[in-house]
Amino acid sequence: MPKSKTTQSLLNSTDSKFRNLIKFCYLLMAFVLISCGNETKSKAQVDSNENETTESETTEKTSGRTILFFGDSITAGYGLDDTNDAFPGIIQGKIDSLGLNYEVVNSGVSGETSAGGRSRIEWILNQNIDIFVLELGANDGLRGVAITETKANLQAIIDTVKSKSPNTKIVLAGMQMPPNMGQEYTTQFKDIFTELASENNIAFIPFILEDVGGVKELNQQDGIHPTAEGHKIVAENVWKVLERLIDEKKG
Structure with a gap:
């Protein structure tokens, strides 16, 4: 039975709309694929940049050298407004002013004994x-810890580092103890470090x-811990020895 003109017109119109819809879907799919591709490319570029940055930062960090101060409240800067x-910290400032590529790490713990240092x-x-730089023993002396025990703990720390x-x-x-600890103990304590x-x-x-x-x-008022001015002199005492080692490392 022949289709009427109206029916044929409707079919043609529907077919046209369907073809347009198909085209739209293809275009939409193409757009999504292109977008995903660009996003993937962009993400890959970001990841690449991040990796380059991380590698650069790692190289920069590992290219420097480290000086670690392992001590008690003197190293920690007990009682100071700014540690x-x-x-x-003073030595770090000196190192920076000389343009040396060293980072100072302050690992001082107030109240630390030689036994505490050995455990960490x-x-x-x-x-x-x-x-x-090993700066421990003062709290042992103030507590009257046996000389043999202090020496054994410090030796164990040295052995572990080596x-x-x-x-x-x-x-x-x-380190030295005040004379009120008794002459024998004071002398033996001082000799620990020399030996x-x-x-x-x-x-x-x-x-x-x-x-x-x-x-x-x-x-400070306790008569034990240096003031900020006192620490400047302590830094000079340390620097006299430290400077030679830095020069050796540079060579």
């Missing part, structure tokens, strides 16, 4: 350290508080 005024040394060494980080240069900071430095063939600061210990105006 950057403690001698490690393994964890501290989970980083690259070029120069390790074993786990053999390329690390070690500096031992000497350890000699026996282990490591760099030695004979007395880190030289020209500061016992000087009232350079210490």
Whole structure:
């Protein structure tokens, strides 16, 4: 039965709309694919840029060297308004002013004893350290810890550094006790550091508080912890030894 003109017209119109719809769908799909491609490309570029940035930052960080100060409240800067005024912070400022590529890490803990340092040394060494400055023992002396115990703990710390980080240069900071601790104890305590430095063939600061210990105006009210001015002198005492090691590392 022949289709009427009206029916044929409707069919033609419907067919045209259908073809247009198909075209629209194809165009939409093409647009989505192009967009996804651009997004993937953009994301890949971002990831690439991020990787380049991360690699650059990592290279920059690892290209420098580290000096770690492992000590007690003197290293930590106890009682100071700004811990950057403690001698490690002062040394960082000196290093920066000389254009040296070293970062100072202050690992001082107030109240730390040689036993406490011995218990945390393994964890501290989970980083690259070029120069390790050991400043512990004062709290042992103030508490009257046995000389043999203090020496054994400091030796264990030195042994751990040598074993786990053999390329690390070690500096031992000497400490002295006030005479009221008794002459025998005072002498034996002082000798701990001299003996350890000699026996282990490591760099030695004979007395880190030289020209500061016992000087009232350079210490806080407790008479033990240096003031900001006192720390400047302590920094000079440390720098005299540290500078030589830095020059060796540069060579």
